[in-house]
Amino acid sequence: MDSTPDLVCVGHVISEMIYFPDGVKGPFLGSPPAYCSVAASRQGTATGISTKIGPDMPQDLLQLIIDAGVDTAGVQNRDRTTTTELNYDENGNKEIRYPSKASPIDAADLPESYHGCRLIYLCPMDNDVPLEDIADVVKLGETSAVDLGGYGGVHMSKVNRDAVASLSDLACGVSEHFDIVKASDEDAATIFGWDNPVEAAMRLLDSGPSVVVITMGAKGALVHSAGKQWHVPPLRGKVMDTTGGGDTFMAGFLSEYLRSADPLKAAQWGCATAISVIEQTGGVRLDRMPTRSRVQARADEGY
Numbered sequence: 001m002d003s004t005p006d007l008v009c010v011g012h013v014i015s016e017m018i019y020f021p022d023g024v025k026g027p028f029l030g031s032p033p034a035y036c037s038v039a040a041s042r043q044g045t046a047t048g049i050s051t052k053i054g055p056d057m058p059q060d061l062l063q064l065i066i067d068a069g070v071d072t073a074g075v076q077n078r079d080r081t082t083t084t085e086l087n088y089d090e091n092g093n094k095e096i097r098y099p100s101k102a103s104p105i106d107a108a109d110l111p112e113s114y115h116g117c118r119l120i121y122l123c124p125m126d127n128d129v130p131l132e133d134i135a136d137v138v139k140l141g142e143t144s145a146v147d148l149g150g151y152g153g154v155h156m157s158k159v160n161r162d163a164v165a166s167l168s169d170l171a172c173g174v175s176e177h178f179d180i181v182k183a184s185d186e187d188a189a190t191i192f193g194w195d196n197p198v199e200a201a202m203r204l205l206d207s208g209p210s211v212v213v214i215t216m217g218a219k220g221a222l223v224h225s226a227g228k229q230w231h232v233p234p235l236r237g238k239v240m241d242t243t244g245g246g247d248t249f250m251a252g253f254l255s256e257y258l259r260s261a262d263p264l265k266a267a268q269w270g271c272a273t274a275i276s277v278i279e280q281t282g283g284v285r286l287d288r289m290p291t292r293s294r295v296q297a298r299a300d301e302g303y
């Protein structure tokens with residue numbers, strides 16, 4: 001890519017094994033930055049990624065990012081790759097374990113070609129960008145977004161969650177730095193200790209962002225901004241694998257937000273992106289990530 005990307009995703013890509021009640025699958029390319037960058041690029045959004053891997057990263061997994069057209073100037077080959085074990089129980093609840101983790105990411109790790117990008121999106125697995133480095137990373141983009149899954153939410157390791165005095169204080173403190181804040185309903189319940197997505201959105205909005213998005217799986221998404229609230233229903237489809245659904249929702253949301261700056265349209269586009277993905281399985285695969293025309297066709301069906 002010769003010019004600055006419009007969207008830069010920041011966080012560790014992972015080599016992931018997925019444990020379902022009926023069997024084990026993997027390794028897959030996974031993580032919010034992997035799903036989001038590939039899905040956004042497939043839709044035609046000029047996208048870059050800032051991440052760290054090691055020589056243990058399977059080359060075929062990394063090649064998926066390259067083949068999707070994602071700018072890889074921000075991929076650094078260092079000591080090790082983050083590997084995860086994603087365990088689903090019979091009720092669909094998940095727990096993540098981290099056999100190994102890559103080193104943290106800070107502002108110095110983002111190449112100069114990413115400075116001044118239109119939107120920088122911190123979507124960590126587990127505090128990939130340390131708290132003390134968030135402000136400096138955010139300054140590199142014109143607009144900023146964060147996924148709280150790695151800052152108090154369900155992606156955060158149990159060890160790191162247990163070391164935090166207050167997950168709600170952590171999440172709200174992180175949210176102060178960003179224009180757009182995203183959390184899943186599972187993240188919100190973990191962060192606040194109660195299951196009320198509407199109240200969670202309001203609490204996060206009070207922290208200072210302009211837009212808060214709460215993804216709710218089969219219940220769609222909530223979008224809150226100053227004085228406005230929307231519940232965006234999901235599109236119907238035959239769901240096969242929800243892994244990556246929230247991350248690809250954000251790929252669609254941020255791609256449309258860059259075009260229109262309209263949170264409602266962005267959420268509708270995010271839902272159309274997500275259903276196109278979760279009707280298939282297999283982690284981050286090019287044929288699983290929809291093109292813009294495919295998303296438009298799904299959006300036309302339901303919106």
